[in-house]
Amino acid sequence: MSTTATTTVTTAPAKSFVILLREHLEAEIAVHRRLMILAELEERALVANDRVALAKINDDQSGPAAEAARLRACRERLVLGLAERLAVPAKDVRLAKLIDLLPEPNRRDLTELRTTLASLLATLQATTERNHTLIRSSLSFVQTILRAIAGSPAPIGAYDRRGGAGREKGTGGGLLDAKG
Numbered sequence: 001m002s003t004t005a006t007t008t009v010t011t012a013p014a015k016s017f018v019i020l021l022r023e024h025l026e027a028e029i030a031v032h033r034r035l036m037i038l039a040e041l042e043e044r045a046l047v048a049n050d051r052v053a054l055a056k057i058n059d060d061q062s063g064p065a066a067e068a069a070r071l072r073a074c075r076e077r078l079v080l081g082l083a084e085r086l087a088v089p090a091k092d093v094r095l096a097k098l099i100d101l102l103p104e105p106n107r108r109d110l111t112e113l114r115t116t117l118a119s120l121l122a123t124l125q126a127t128t129e130r131n132h133t134l135i136r137s138s139l140s141f142v143q144t145i146l147r148a149i150a151g152s153p154a155p156i157g158a159y160d161r162r163g164g165a166g167r168e169k170g171t172g173g174g175l176l177d178a179k180g
Contacts, residue, residue, distance in 0.1 A: 028068070031068045032120045038061050039131060041057050079093060
């Protein structure tokens with residue numbers, strides 16, 4: 001949205017806000033669908049250890065990610081503008097609450113778009129978390145291999161394999177020595 005569109009948002013009647021919000025949510029859904037496709041491709045490339053594909057996907061993600069951030073900021077301004085037109089106090093501004101205040105045809109359409117966007121964002125977050133887990137485990141594997149090659153011992157963690165906190169052998173970790 002350009003600065004002229006932002007200016008229009010603050011002066012348009014509530015009906016125009018609804019039209020702008022609908023178009024905006026559709027644009028945001030399209031961008032997040034593109035990001036979802038890229039995240040799924042990234043997951044496949046991580047599993048296959050395809051560095052060339054990962055580099056390309058990383059480059060391809062930068063544009064849609066920046067656009068998604070820009071669209072989110074615009075959505076927040078649209079929601080605040082609509083809240084002002086509907087006389088909703090700023091502390092109570094939530095997109096779902098504003099949609100509930102709209103007449104039926106708009107309410108149904110915008111609820112569907114909001115639900116689609118929320119679902120898409122949840123799926124994208126889950127896929128991104130899986131990708132981060134794959135990256136962390138890959139880096140951990142590389143670190144283990146490098147330690148083995150270098151001959152350095154693995155660092156001692158704060159806890160032993162059973163979750164205990166570095167107890168001395170033979171103490172059993174109890175607070176009282178019941179053996180006498």
